[in-house]
Amino acid sequence: MSSEPKSVTTVSDPQPGGVALSSMLGVRLKLARQTKGMTLKGLAVSAGCSESLLSKIENGKASPSLPMLHRLVEALGTNIGRMFEEVDGEEGIVFRAGRRPLITLDPLRQGDGITLERVIPYSAGHLLQCNIHHIDVGGASAGPIRHAGEEVGYVVSGEVELIVDDRSFHLREGDSFAFQSERPHHYRNNGTKRASIFWVNTPPTF
Structure with missing residues (x-):
């Protein structure tokens, strides 16, 4: 845990109470919503947030709080891990210290x-x-x-x-x-x- 990490997911202007995530989060949330055939309003209602806030999240202008992110992915029938492209380690078995x-x-x-x-x-x-x-x-x-x-x-x-x-x-x-x-x-x-x-x-x- 002392060596340099493989990657750190951050955002340049996180919102109070939000999760600092890369801008790709919004793109992937939008793609998951469209793939599921949900409207912006439909997902906002299911996740208990405003349509305008969800639009900002999808466009990378706001970050969801952790509880909200849980609600969003639950409504989309997925989980937060799917919002990140992470590559398995050696044959998907070993994950080296400092590279996780x-x-x-x-x-x-x-x-x-x-x-x-x-x-x-x-x-x-x-x-x-x-x-x-x-x-x-x-x-x-x-x-x-x-x-x-x-x-x-x-x-x-x-x-x-x-x-x-x-x-x-x-x-x-x-x-x-x-x-x-x-x-x-x-x-x-x-x-x-x-x-x-x-x-x-x-x-x-x-």
Whole structure:
């Protein structure tokens, strides 16, 4: 994790509370919508956002919040991973340190930011999705989020607060957790140093 990453997905002017994504996100959302035969208004209604905001997202002029992005891809019958073209490693088996794709969440609303390091780069056929969540001091996930599935995590370093339903859990290095993804959940780093969580969920939703 100390070597240079393969790629970092960013956007030059992220919106507050948004996910910092490359401009290709809007193009891929629009293509997925058109492929599914949905109108801009139809998708906006399904995702619970305004038609004008969705238009800005598709044109790369705004970034969706993480919860909104979940709702958009759910309405499109896909997942967030499909919005990124990620290439498998050696025969789709080995993914070298420092060469795994990164997704950087918007620092304007998420404290000092969150970076998701893909342990399993997106590829059709995976039943599991796995990322290392690197959370800077003060960083917090947008949420709470809820979706179909199940997830499990292991705190690799640092300390984090995990909130599931209305319950708050203070987790330290070496602690683990598991819960059904339908339960509202989010997390934050209230510690004094960067934290990392090895996080697995199924089915893939990000």
